[in-house]
Amino acid sequence: MLGERLGESSGKFTGIRVLPSEGQQVWLEVSFQGRGTLLGQEITDTGTYQQTFRPGGVLSGEGHLLMLTDTGDVADWVGGGVGRQTGPGYQASFGVWGSCPSATGQLSRLADVADVVEYEVQEDGSYHWTMWAWTGAGVPSIPRQEAPTGAMA
Template sequence: MLGDLIGETRNKDTGRRVLDAGDGHVVVEVSFESKGNYYGTPVTGFGTYESELRPDGTLHGEGQGVDMTADGQTVTWRGIAVGHFTEGGGTSWRGSLFFSTASPQLDRLTHLVGLFEYEVAPDGTSAGKYYEWK
C-alpha cells in the first residue's frame, strides 16, 4: 500500500540513444536532469534509464541516478518499472526505487522501498511522484 509522499521531481531529457533495434525488439537509453525534493529537502540530479519494448507493446525499464542537496549531500537510486505508451506519444511508468545515502538529513530513504508514478510527455519533459511502500 502507498505510504507517505517521499517527494516529487520535474525532469527534462538530455539525450536519447537506441541501444538495440532488430526484429521488433527495441531498447532505448534516456538520460535526464531533474529538480525536486525528498521530504521537503530540495535536490537536483540526473539519471539514465533503459526502456525495452516488449512483444505485447508494454515497456520494461531499469535506471539509476544521483541527486544532490544544495550543500552537497548525495542520494543514489536504482529503479525498475513497467510502462506503456500514452495517447500522443508519451509514456507512463509505475515502479520501485531503492535509495542509498550517507546524508543524515535523508537517511530515511536508505531504509525503505520507494514506489513511483512517472509521466513522460512527447517533448521529453516529465514529472515523478515518489511514495513509501508500507
C-alpha cells in the same frame, strides 16, 4: 501499501540513444535531469534508464538516479518499472519501484525504505515523478525526523 509521500521532481530528457538490439528487443537509453524536493529538501535529480518495447505495447526498464540536495546530501536510487505509451512521441506513464542503497545527511533515511514512483513523460521528453514509501502489509513506515527546534515542520 503506500506510505509517506517522499517527494517529486520535474525535468527534461537530456539525451536518448538507441542501443544494440538483443534478439528482437530494441532498447533505448534515456538520460534526464530536473529539480524537485525529497524529504522536504530541494534536489537536483540526474539519471539514466534503459527501456525495451515488449509485446502488447508494454515498456519495461531499469534505471539509476542520483539525487543531490542544495546542501550536498546525496541519495543513490536504483530500480525498475513497467509502463505504456500514452500518446505521441515519448508520452508514457510508468509504475516504478526501487530503493536507495546509499543516502547521506538529510536523505539518509531513504536507505531504509522501498519506494514506489509514478513517472509521467510528455511528448517533448519533459517528465514528472512522485515518490512514496512502500510500507507493505504490517510494515511500519519509515520514522520521520524531528524538525530542529525553531524550524518549521
